[in-house]
Amino acid sequence: MQRRHYFEFEDKSWLPGWLRECMTLYIAVIHRMLGSQAVLAPLVERALEASPRPRVVDLCSGAGGPMPQVIEALREQGREDVELVLTDLYPNELAARRLSEEAQGVRYEERSIDATAVPGELGGVRTIVCGLHHMRPAQARGILEDAWQKRQPFVAFELSDNSAPFALWWTAIPFGFLMTLALTPFVRPLTLRQLIFTYLIPVLPVLIAWDGAVSNVRTYTEEDLGELLSGAQSDDYRWEIGTASSARGPGKMLYVLGLPRVLG
Template identity: 35%
Template sequence: MKIRLQLFEFEDLPWFPRVIRAGMMDYLRFMISWLGTYQPIVPLLREAMQRTNSLQLLELCAGAGGGTEGILRQLRATGLPNTQITLTDLYPQPAAWQLLAERTPGLAYAATPVDALAVPSALPGFRTVFSAFHHFPPAAAEALLADAVRQRAGIGVFEGAGKHWLEIALAWTVLPVAQLLFTPFMRPFRLSRLFFTYLVPLIPLFTIWDGTVSILRMYPPAQLLALAHRADPTSVFQWQAGKVRHWWGPEVTYLIGTPKNVA
């Protein structure tokens, strides 16, 4: 699927209830972690960090932090034992992040809002964006990459899908059933999550819509590279984009940029 449609996701809307957004983010974090969605990109991320001499990851648009723990553990176990990661978001979720920080050595978070298009220089590190880059229309996506180039911060953009029609079918069938089955086991525990999943099922309904739109909004590798080259007109970064496949089938789409000359 090569088309990209700039539709809207409810979680992006400023008036959207925080309690529903939090419930959707909790589900996304749980499924990404449980499925190990981003494990296939760990070797790519490790190589990029080594090229930039960085042991600090700065996760932008972290949401509820889905997949972060597994990636950090894998990096630490495969050659980068001192890796640290800081979670940030324009809409911070300190309650969810505190739970991750308590059980995950090397994980911290910024409790104040962080704009991915203008990251404060006080937050250094190799930047990552998991499951969120599709939220940005082309001009904003280019600005996000340009800010990394301007501050000479390596960046990795990762989407946990390959942009296929089958993934949309799964978003309408299998994944809603999984949401109903797994919601009682998600942490931190929230009565609101149970209420808006089973009694008034707004969380599943909005998740189906946003999950479908996420795939339609995704940038395929060629478009990711085009954005990167516009954000880096003087080619001071080295860019690569593509897809990697999980051992059991699903794909991850990625874009990685690192400065060509690292001190």
Template identity: 35%
Template sequence: MKRRHLFEFGDCQWLPSLLRDYMTDYLRFVSTKFNLFGGTLPRLTEILEHTGQTQIVDIASGGGGPWLSLVPELQSKVPDLKITLTDRYPNQAGMNQVAFALPQVVETDLRSIDAREIPADLVGLRTQFLSLHHFEPADVVSILQNAIAVNEPIAVFEAQQRDVEHLIRFGLSPLFVILLTPFVSPFRIRRLVLTYLIPIVPVLVFWDGIVSVLRTYTVEEMLQMAREADPGQRYEWNAEVINSGQIKNPCLTGWPVGPLNQD
């Protein structure tokens, strides 16, 4: 299936932040409830142990990402774990909810942070969950180059593949939005109105879900972009599909061949 970089509503600057937040709240809930990224824990642990890192800078965190389900087990392997949540359009309430639940581990940076240009004061393993497909190939190369320039390891994970199976799965997303919305926090009357009375949120999630599948990179494409970003082969790159039950997580990981920055 050919990759098609159609538009997603969540990427549009003109989309009201209220609607974007409702979408990312839903994604955080689903990621946590169904442990979409549980299969990535061995890779995260491996990178942190290999590089000696204890800090994670999470890029494009949206409403807080999958950390509510990942932190308890990851922290058992990395006791000094610290995570900073960032996004270009930060969902402040969603991020703060995760930070409040995990106050010893998670903090938020509510600046508008471009994944292609992470501020120098944010150091540590860079992670992305369910967000790489938002970027065109040239931008993915820039994201990787930005990490390489400061000698920081990086790990990106998706929760879908570009195939018919996932088009069907994501095509059912409006049904799940309708069923799960009452359980999504923080509770908002407007969320219920825009889901049931005026079903804007299910439509937005449906469109962006289908487009996400069509935008998703294969592991071969991820590796090709990594090679383009790192022609000097300064990093060790690995790409694979992690199978965890019915969930498939395409991922790309990379870390410096030489010593990490210790500044």
């Protein structure tokens, strides 16, 4: 397997919640800049067509990511009845309060939800956006297998890219540091705390730059994903692994699509 599991600060339990919130709000800027919504919406639409109910259950949601915008885009395209449930193993209370005030038809599940054993009452399309690379192979396989075993439509999406030679992974760190300085003014909501720990005490640029670079080497390649899905096959469920591109950004975005199907 090409993927390597180095640490990311965002995964550490000792990282203060407010600092993790600042990091995830910055990542939302990257999603907007690269046009993740335009790539994700057609994938989620395909999954909804295979779902018995118009619900999207987002796994490992953190502060929400791009999924509220994806749902808004789907509603504008005629999917008025689609609902979004955000979940996480460690629910983000700040994000839950913010999203309940800002977005209609979006609910942040207050319970801790394990992505490898999603409760049966949370049926619908499962999505995990830029979260699969945080999981070790056994956990990642567990997430994929749980969707397959329960015949739930599934969409995984990754921005990070593991195609560069391993020896060059560290070169993304200085670029990530400078990008954080340049893009922080576009964070919404932009707080004084975000500004202070970006420009006066540059903790956030260091953490974001490291995590961004490490995300690349932690990302599963198409071959890695094929290995993870070995054995999770059946005639009434099919997997699709591929890449998609956005008009706004360079490179390819990796996705995994799981679709249950009715046998005739």
